[in-house]
Amino acid sequence: MSAPLVTVLGGTGHMGAAVAGRLEDRGAQVRRAARSTGVDAGTGAGLAEALAGADVVVDCLNVPTQSRRAVSFFSGAAAKVARAAEAAGVGHVVVLSIVNVADPLPRRLTGYYAGKAAQEAVYAGARVPVSLVRTTAWFTLARMFLEMGRVGPVRLVPSLQLQPVHPDAVADLLAEVALGEPPQERRLLQLAGPEVISSGAMAASLAETDVVPGRVVPLPVPGAPGRSLLPHADQQVATDARTFSAWLEDRRGPS
Numbered sequence: 001m002s003a004p005l006v007t008v009l010g011g012t013g014h015m016g017a018a019v020a021g022r023l024e025d026r027g028a029q030v031r032r033a034a035r036s037t038g039v040d041a042g043t044g045a046g047l048a049e050a051l052a053g054a055d056v057v058v059d060c061l062n063v064p065t066q067s068r069r070a071v072s073f074f075s076g077a078a079a080k081v082a083r084a085a086e087a088a089g090v091g092h093v094v095v096l097s098i099v100n101v102a103d104p105l106p107r108r109l110t111g112y113y114a115g116k117a118a119q120e121a122v123y124a125g126a127r128v129p130v131s132l133v134r135t136t137a138w139f140t141l142a143r144m145f146l147e148m149g150r151v152g153p154v155r156l157v158p159s160l161q162l163q164p165v166h167p168d169a170v171a172d173l174l175a176e177v178a179l180g181e182p183p184q185e186r187r188l189l190q191l192a193g194p195e196v197i198s199s200g201a202m203a204a205s206l207a208e209t210d211v212v213p214g215r216v217v218p219l220p221v222p223g224a225p226g227r228s229l230l231p232h233a234d235q236q237v238a239t240d241a242r243t244f245s246a247w248l249e250d251r252r253g254p255s
Helices: 014-025 047-051 069-088 104-109 111-124 141-148 167-179 199-210 244-252
Strands: 005-009 029-033 056-059 092-098 130-135 154-159 186-192 215-220
Touching: 005 014, 005 047, 014 029, 014 056, 014 167, 029 047, 047 069, 056 069, 056 167, 069 092, 069 111, 092 111, 092 167, 104 111, 111 130, 130 167, 141 154, 141 199, 154 199, 167 186, 199 215, 199 244
Parallel strands: 005 029, 005 056, 056 092, 092 130, 130 186, 154 215
Antiparallel strands: none
């Protein structure tokens, strides 16, 4: 039996590249599809060629914005991918998403959440089997907080309660789902880290570890209840055991 061919959309980005590497390590053939390789899912350019002959598609597409522009990007790309996957006879589409993204409050917090919710809605109507992999925030989000919130000598970080997960666990799960049996129609899997941490504490700890200048100042987010971004108690969520503090220790390296 020949090795499965998997097209990874966003395959040169941080998560897409990690997933592609794991798929290859497990014996799959991989196409890394991105604008740098001539594939633009937003416009559809090169998409048919990227999906031709593919057994599985993994959608790790991303857009670096918190504005409402994310809605048109994610929904438009999802519609094009779904149509191209159906036309190419793809047997399974695996989509990376976010825990609670379809809830009303997270969608109002940022355009990015609204965009991912719109993406999920489009894939819900796809005519190919879809596995939706929702995860909580990754440990690496702390770095984004530090970079985006710099104002003079301080770094403003939105004050949120998170249950962050190791990005390696996310890549592992996406690769596992891509190489597993496809669902009959649509499947939802969810992944979280082992503990609840405030975004301010995450950012402050990372700033200390990486020796980032400036004082971290948690900034209240109007209308965001403390547990709004955490998995609901009645949800079925897998938990990865790796902690944020252990991840920081790995960044520090040998003492």
